[in-house]
Amino acid sequence: MLTDEKLNFLSQVGKALAGQFGENCEIVIHRIDPNDMNHTIVSIENGQVSSRQLGDGPSQIVLETLKKDPAELHDHINYITHTHDGRVLKSSTLYLKNEKGELEAIFAINYDVSNLIMAENVLHSFIAVETKEDPNEPNFIPQNVNELLDDLIQESVKLVGKPVSLMTKEDKVKSIQFLNSKGAFLVTKSGDKVSQYFNISKYTLYSYIDAKK
CATH class of the missing domain: 1.10.10 (Arc Repressor Mutant, subunit A)
Known part of the structure:
Protein backbone atom coordinates (compact mmCIF):
# COMPACT_ATOMS: atom_id res chain seq x y z
CA MET A 1 0.00 0.00 0.00
CA LEU A 2 1.25 3.46 -0.88
CA THR A 3 2.19 5.26 2.34
CA ASP A 4 1.33 8.90 3.01
CA GLU A 5 5.05 9.69 3.08
CA LYS A 6 5.59 8.28 -0.40
CA LEU A 7 2.43 9.94 -1.70
CA ASN A 8 3.57 13.32 -0.38
CA PHE A 9 6.92 12.92 -2.10
CA LEU A 10 5.34 11.88 -5.42
CA SER A 11 2.85 14.73 -5.18
CA GLN A 12 5.71 17.16 -4.63
CA VAL A 13 7.46 15.84 -7.74
CA GLY A 14 4.21 16.03 -9.71
CA LYS A 15 3.60 19.63 -8.67
CA ALA A 16 7.14 20.55 -9.73
CA LEU A 17 6.78 18.92 -13.16
CA ALA A 18 3.39 20.56 -13.76
CA GLY A 19 4.80 23.92 -12.74
CA GLN A 20 7.84 23.47 -14.96
CA PHE A 21 5.94 22.51 -18.12
CA GLY A 22 2.76 24.53 -17.63
CA GLU A 23 -1.00 24.03 -17.82
CA ASN A 24 -0.85 21.53 -20.69
CA CYS A 25 1.08 19.06 -18.52
CA GLU A 26 -1.15 16.80 -16.42
CA ILE A 27 0.41 14.73 -13.62
CA VAL A 28 -1.71 11.92 -12.15
CA ILE A 29 -0.92 9.56 -9.27
CA HIS A 30 -3.04 6.41 -8.91
CA ARG A 31 -3.05 4.44 -5.67
CA ILE A 32 -3.40 0.72 -6.45
CA ASP A 33 -5.88 -0.80 -4.02
CA PRO A 34 -7.70 -3.91 -5.36
CA ASN A 35 -10.49 -3.21 -2.85
CA ASP A 36 -11.25 0.20 -4.35
CA MET A 37 -10.61 0.58 -8.06
CA ASN A 38 -13.37 3.16 -8.54
CA HIS A 39 -11.40 5.97 -6.89
CA THR A 40 -7.73 5.49 -7.76
CA ILE A 41 -6.63 9.10 -8.31
CA VAL A 42 -5.03 10.38 -5.08
CA SER A 43 -3.13 13.32 -6.60
CA ILE A 44 -3.58 15.29 -9.81
CA GLU A 45 -2.15 18.48 -11.29
CA ASN A 46 -3.74 20.26 -14.29
CA GLY A 47 -6.66 17.85 -14.35
CA GLN A 48 -8.36 20.00 -16.99
CA VAL A 49 -6.18 18.23 -19.57
CA SER A 50 -8.24 15.03 -19.27
CA SER A 51 -11.24 16.50 -17.39
CA ARG A 52 -10.50 14.42 -14.28
CA GLN A 53 -10.20 15.29 -10.62
CA LEU A 54 -9.13 13.92 -7.25
CA GLY A 55 -11.05 10.73 -6.41
CA ASP A 56 -11.84 9.76 -10.00
CA GLY A 57 -11.22 6.26 -11.31
CA PRO A 58 -8.57 4.57 -13.45
CA SER A 59 -7.75 4.72 -17.12
CA GLN A 60 -7.75 1.51 -19.16
CA ILE A 61 -3.99 1.19 -18.76
CA VAL A 62 -4.28 1.36 -14.98
CA LEU A 63 -7.09 -1.19 -14.88
CA GLU A 64 -5.14 -3.64 -17.04
CA THR A 65 -2.20 -3.62 -14.65
CA LEU A 66 -4.12 -5.60 -12.04
CA LYS A 67 -4.50 -8.45 -14.52
CA LYS A 68 -0.75 -8.75 -14.95
CA ASP A 69 2.13 -10.06 -12.88
CA PRO A 70 3.86 -6.99 -11.37
CA ALA A 71 7.17 -8.47 -12.49
CA GLU A 72 6.00 -8.06 -16.11
CA LEU A 73 5.20 -4.36 -15.70
CA HIS A 74 7.76 -2.01 -17.18
CA ASP A 75 7.59 1.76 -17.44
CA HIS A 76 5.87 2.89 -20.67
CA ILE A 77 7.53 6.08 -21.85
CA ASN A 78 6.51 8.51 -24.58
CA TYR A 79 3.36 7.11 -26.22
CA ILE A 80 0.17 8.66 -27.60
CA THR A 81 -3.27 8.76 -25.97
CA HIS A 82 -6.43 10.68 -26.89
CA THR A 83 -9.06 12.46 -24.82
CA HIS A 84 -12.70 11.97 -25.75
CA ASP A 85 -12.95 15.51 -27.08
CA GLY A 86 -10.23 14.72 -29.63
CA ARG A 87 -7.12 16.23 -28.09
CA VAL A 88 -3.83 14.36 -28.48
CA LEU A 89 -1.68 13.64 -25.43
CA LYS A 90 1.94 12.57 -25.22
CA SER A 91 2.01 10.23 -22.24
CA SER A 92 4.33 8.27 -19.97
CA THR A 93 3.38 5.74 -17.29
CA LEU A 94 5.66 4.78 -14.40
CA TYR A 95 4.91 1.69 -12.30
CA LEU A 96 5.95 2.09 -8.66
CA LYS A 97 6.47 -1.08 -6.62
CA ASN A 98 7.23 -1.77 -2.95
CA GLU A 99 10.13 -3.77 -1.56
CA LYS A 100 8.22 -7.01 -2.22
CA GLY A 101 7.81 -6.15 -5.90
CA GLU A 102 4.08 -5.47 -5.51
CA LEU A 103 2.54 -2.62 -7.50
CA GLU A 104 1.43 0.16 -5.17
CA ALA A 105 1.09 3.22 -7.38
CA ILE A 106 1.18 4.53 -10.94
CA PHE A 107 2.68 7.91 -11.81
CA ALA A 108 1.35 9.23 -15.13
CA ILE A 109 2.36 12.21 -17.24
CA ASN A 110 -0.01 13.46 -19.96
CA TYR A 111 1.07 16.42 -22.06
CA ASP A 112 -1.47 17.99 -24.44
CA VAL A 113 0.35 18.38 -27.77
CA SER A 114 -2.72 19.21 -29.86
CA ASN A 115 -1.64 22.79 -30.60
CA LEU A 116 1.89 21.66 -31.37
CA ILE A 117 0.55 19.12 -33.86
CA MET A 118 -1.52 21.84 -35.55
CA ALA A 119 1.60 23.99 -35.88
CA GLU A 120 3.53 21.00 -37.18
CA ASN A 121 0.84 20.32 -39.80
CA VAL A 122 1.13 23.89 -41.09
CA LEU A 123 4.88 23.46 -41.51
CA HIS A 124 4.47 20.05 -43.10
CA SER A 125 2.13 21.46 -45.73
CA PHE A 126 5.29 22.76 -47.38
CA ILE A 127 7.23 19.49 -47.11
CA ALA A 128 4.48 16.85 -47.18
CA VAL A 129 5.59 13.21 -47.28
CA GLU A 130 3.67 9.94 -47.17
CA THR A 131 3.40 8.26 -43.78
CA LYS A 132 1.95 4.95 -42.66
CA GLU A 133 -0.69 4.95 -39.98
CA ASP A 134 -0.03 3.10 -36.76
CA PRO A 135 -2.24 -0.03 -36.81
CA ASN A 136 -2.66 0.18 -33.04
CA GLU A 137 -5.33 2.64 -32.01
CA PRO A 138 -4.32 4.99 -29.19
CA ASN A 139 -5.86 4.56 -25.75
CA PHE A 140 -8.59 6.93 -24.64
CA ILE A 141 -8.50 8.47 -21.20
CA PRO A 142 -11.97 8.23 -19.64
CA GLN A 143 -13.43 10.79 -17.27
Whole structure:
Protein backbone atom coordinates (compact mmCIF):
# COMPACT_ATOMS: atom_id res chain seq x y z
CA MET A 1 0.00 0.00 0.00
CA LEU A 2 1.25 3.46 -0.88
CA THR A 3 2.19 5.26 2.34
CA ASP A 4 1.33 8.90 3.01
CA GLU A 5 5.05 9.69 3.08
CA LYS A 6 5.59 8.28 -0.40
CA LEU A 7 2.43 9.94 -1.70
CA ASN A 8 3.57 13.32 -0.38
CA PHE A 9 6.92 12.92 -2.10
CA LEU A 10 5.34 11.88 -5.42
CA SER A 11 2.85 14.73 -5.18
CA GLN A 12 5.71 17.16 -4.63
CA VAL A 13 7.46 15.84 -7.74
CA GLY A 14 4.21 16.03 -9.71
CA LYS A 15 3.60 19.63 -8.67
CA ALA A 16 7.14 20.55 -9.73
CA LEU A 17 6.78 18.92 -13.16
CA ALA A 18 3.39 20.56 -13.76
CA GLY A 19 4.80 23.92 -12.74
CA GLN A 20 7.84 23.47 -14.96
CA PHE A 21 5.94 22.51 -18.12
CA GLY A 22 2.76 24.53 -17.63
CA GLU A 23 -1.00 24.03 -17.82
CA ASN A 24 -0.85 21.53 -20.69
CA CYS A 25 1.08 19.06 -18.52
CA GLU A 26 -1.15 16.80 -16.42
CA ILE A 27 0.41 14.73 -13.62
CA VAL A 28 -1.71 11.92 -12.15
CA ILE A 29 -0.92 9.56 -9.27
CA HIS A 30 -3.04 6.41 -8.91
CA ARG A 31 -3.05 4.44 -5.67
CA ILE A 32 -3.40 0.72 -6.45
CA ASP A 33 -5.88 -0.80 -4.02
CA PRO A 34 -7.70 -3.91 -5.36
CA ASN A 35 -10.49 -3.21 -2.85
CA ASP A 36 -11.25 0.20 -4.35
CA MET A 37 -10.61 0.58 -8.06
CA ASN A 38 -13.37 3.16 -8.54
CA HIS A 39 -11.40 5.97 -6.89
CA THR A 40 -7.73 5.49 -7.76
CA ILE A 41 -6.63 9.10 -8.31
CA VAL A 42 -5.03 10.38 -5.08
CA SER A 43 -3.13 13.32 -6.60
CA ILE A 44 -3.58 15.29 -9.81
CA GLU A 45 -2.15 18.48 -11.29
CA ASN A 46 -3.74 20.26 -14.29
CA GLY A 47 -6.66 17.85 -14.35
CA GLN A 48 -8.36 20.00 -16.99
CA VAL A 49 -6.18 18.23 -19.57
CA SER A 50 -8.24 15.03 -19.27
CA SER A 51 -11.24 16.50 -17.39
CA ARG A 52 -10.50 14.42 -14.28
CA GLN A 53 -10.20 15.29 -10.62
CA LEU A 54 -9.13 13.92 -7.25
CA GLY A 55 -11.05 10.73 -6.41
CA ASP A 56 -11.84 9.76 -10.00
CA GLY A 57 -11.22 6.26 -11.31
CA PRO A 58 -8.57 4.57 -13.45
CA SER A 59 -7.75 4.72 -17.12
CA GLN A 60 -7.75 1.51 -19.16
CA ILE A 61 -3.99 1.19 -18.76
CA VAL A 62 -4.28 1.36 -14.98
CA LEU A 63 -7.09 -1.19 -14.88
CA GLU A 64 -5.14 -3.64 -17.04
CA THR A 65 -2.20 -3.62 -14.65
CA LEU A 66 -4.12 -5.60 -12.04
CA LYS A 67 -4.50 -8.45 -14.52
CA LYS A 68 -0.75 -8.75 -14.95
CA ASP A 69 2.13 -10.06 -12.88
CA PRO A 70 3.86 -6.99 -11.37
CA ALA A 71 7.17 -8.47 -12.49
CA GLU A 72 6.00 -8.06 -16.11
CA LEU A 73 5.20 -4.36 -15.70
CA HIS A 74 7.76 -2.01 -17.18
CA ASP A 75 7.59 1.76 -17.44
CA HIS A 76 5.87 2.89 -20.67
CA ILE A 77 7.53 6.08 -21.85
CA ASN A 78 6.51 8.51 -24.58
CA TYR A 79 3.36 7.11 -26.22
CA ILE A 80 0.17 8.66 -27.60
CA THR A 81 -3.27 8.76 -25.97
CA HIS A 82 -6.43 10.68 -26.89
CA THR A 83 -9.06 12.46 -24.82
CA HIS A 84 -12.70 11.97 -25.75
CA ASP A 85 -12.95 15.51 -27.08
CA GLY A 86 -10.23 14.72 -29.63
CA ARG A 87 -7.12 16.23 -28.09
CA VAL A 88 -3.83 14.36 -28.48
CA LEU A 89 -1.68 13.64 -25.43
CA LYS A 90 1.94 12.57 -25.22
CA SER A 91 2.01 10.23 -22.24
CA SER A 92 4.33 8.27 -19.97
CA THR A 93 3.38 5.74 -17.29
CA LEU A 94 5.66 4.78 -14.40
CA TYR A 95 4.91 1.69 -12.30
CA LEU A 96 5.95 2.09 -8.66
CA LYS A 97 6.47 -1.08 -6.62
CA ASN A 98 7.23 -1.77 -2.95
CA GLU A 99 10.13 -3.77 -1.56
CA LYS A 100 8.22 -7.01 -2.22
CA GLY A 101 7.81 -6.15 -5.90
CA GLU A 102 4.08 -5.47 -5.51
CA LEU A 103 2.54 -2.62 -7.50
CA GLU A 104 1.43 0.16 -5.17
CA ALA A 105 1.09 3.22 -7.38
CA ILE A 106 1.18 4.53 -10.94
CA PHE A 107 2.68 7.91 -11.81
CA ALA A 108 1.35 9.23 -15.13
CA ILE A 109 2.36 12.21 -17.24
CA ASN A 110 -0.01 13.46 -19.96
CA TYR A 111 1.07 16.42 -22.06
CA ASP A 112 -1.47 17.99 -24.44
CA VAL A 113 0.35 18.38 -27.77
CA SER A 114 -2.72 19.21 -29.86
CA ASN A 115 -1.64 22.79 -30.60
CA LEU A 116 1.89 21.66 -31.37
CA ILE A 117 0.55 19.12 -33.86
CA MET A 118 -1.52 21.84 -35.55
CA ALA A 119 1.60 23.99 -35.88
CA GLU A 120 3.53 21.00 -37.18
CA ASN A 121 0.84 20.32 -39.80
CA VAL A 122 1.13 23.89 -41.09
CA LEU A 123 4.88 23.46 -41.51
CA HIS A 124 4.47 20.05 -43.10
CA SER A 125 2.13 21.46 -45.73
CA PHE A 126 5.29 22.76 -47.38
CA ILE A 127 7.23 19.49 -47.11
CA ALA A 128 4.48 16.85 -47.18
CA VAL A 129 5.59 13.21 -47.28
CA GLU A 130 3.67 9.94 -47.17
CA THR A 131 3.40 8.26 -43.78
CA LYS A 132 1.95 4.95 -42.66
CA GLU A 133 -0.69 4.95 -39.98
CA ASP A 134 -0.03 3.10 -36.76
CA PRO A 135 -2.24 -0.03 -36.81
CA ASN A 136 -2.66 0.18 -33.04
CA GLU A 137 -5.33 2.64 -32.01
CA PRO A 138 -4.32 4.99 -29.19
CA ASN A 139 -5.86 4.56 -25.75
CA PHE A 140 -8.59 6.93 -24.64
CA ILE A 141 -8.50 8.47 -21.20
CA PRO A 142 -11.97 8.23 -19.64
CA GLN A 143 -13.43 10.79 -17.27
CA ASN A 144 -14.85 8.11 -14.94
CA VAL A 145 -15.14 4.34 -14.51
CA ASN A 146 -18.56 4.17 -16.17
CA GLU A 147 -17.14 5.77 -19.30
CA LEU A 148 -14.19 3.39 -19.13
CA LEU A 149 -16.50 0.38 -18.91
CA ASP A 150 -18.55 1.66 -21.87
CA ASP A 151 -15.34 2.01 -23.90
CA LEU A 152 -14.25 -1.54 -23.05
CA ILE A 153 -17.65 -2.97 -23.98
CA GLN A 154 -17.52 -1.22 -27.34
CA GLU A 155 -14.01 -2.59 -27.90
CA SER A 156 -15.26 -6.10 -27.15
CA VAL A 157 -18.08 -5.72 -29.68
CA LYS A 158 -15.66 -4.35 -32.28
CA LEU A 159 -13.42 -7.36 -31.66
CA VAL A 160 -16.23 -9.74 -32.60
CA GLY A 161 -17.38 -7.60 -35.51
CA LYS A 162 -21.14 -7.89 -35.10
CA PRO A 163 -23.87 -6.36 -32.90
CA VAL A 164 -25.00 -8.21 -29.78
CA SER A 165 -28.31 -9.15 -31.39
CA LEU A 166 -26.44 -11.22 -33.97
CA MET A 167 -23.84 -12.72 -31.64
CA THR A 168 -23.65 -16.46 -31.07
CA LYS A 169 -22.71 -17.95 -27.70
CA GLU A 170 -19.11 -18.26 -28.93
CA ASP A 171 -19.11 -14.57 -29.92
CA LYS A 172 -20.31 -13.52 -26.48
CA VAL A 173 -17.73 -15.74 -24.78
CA LYS A 174 -15.04 -14.06 -26.87
CA SER A 175 -16.27 -10.57 -25.97
CA ILE A 176 -16.62 -11.30 -22.27
CA GLN A 177 -13.23 -12.99 -21.99
CA PHE A 178 -11.74 -9.93 -23.70
CA LEU A 179 -13.39 -7.74 -21.05
CA ASN A 180 -12.02 -9.99 -18.32
CA SER A 181 -8.50 -9.78 -19.78
CA LYS A 182 -8.74 -5.97 -19.71
CA GLY A 183 -9.76 -5.95 -16.05
CA ALA A 184 -13.32 -4.73 -16.70
CA PHE A 185 -14.79 -6.85 -13.91
CA LEU A 186 -12.62 -5.11 -11.33
CA VAL A 187 -15.01 -2.16 -11.66
CA THR A 188 -17.78 -2.22 -9.04
CA LYS A 189 -21.09 -3.62 -10.38
CA SER A 190 -19.61 -4.10 -13.85
CA GLY A 191 -21.06 -7.62 -13.95
CA ASP A 192 -24.60 -6.23 -13.81
CA LYS A 193 -23.96 -3.81 -16.66
CA VAL A 194 -22.21 -6.37 -18.87
CA SER A 195 -24.90 -9.01 -18.24
CA GLN A 196 -27.61 -6.54 -19.21
CA TYR A 197 -25.72 -5.39 -22.30
CA PHE A 198 -25.20 -8.92 -23.61
CA ASN A 199 -28.68 -10.03 -22.48
CA ILE A 200 -27.41 -12.89 -20.31
CA SER A 201 -27.75 -13.81 -16.63
CA LYS A 202 -25.04 -13.23 -14.04
CA TYR A 203 -24.63 -17.02 -13.79
CA THR A 204 -24.07 -17.23 -17.56
CA LEU A 205 -21.64 -14.33 -17.38
CA TYR A 206 -19.44 -16.14 -14.86
CA SER A 207 -19.59 -19.36 -16.88
CA TYR A 208 -18.45 -17.43 -19.98
CA ILE A 209 -15.57 -15.91 -18.02
CA ASP A 210 -14.40 -19.37 -16.97
CA ALA A 211 -15.05 -21.05 -20.34
CA LYS A 212 -12.02 -22.57 -22.02
CA LYS A 213 -10.78 -20.61 -25.02
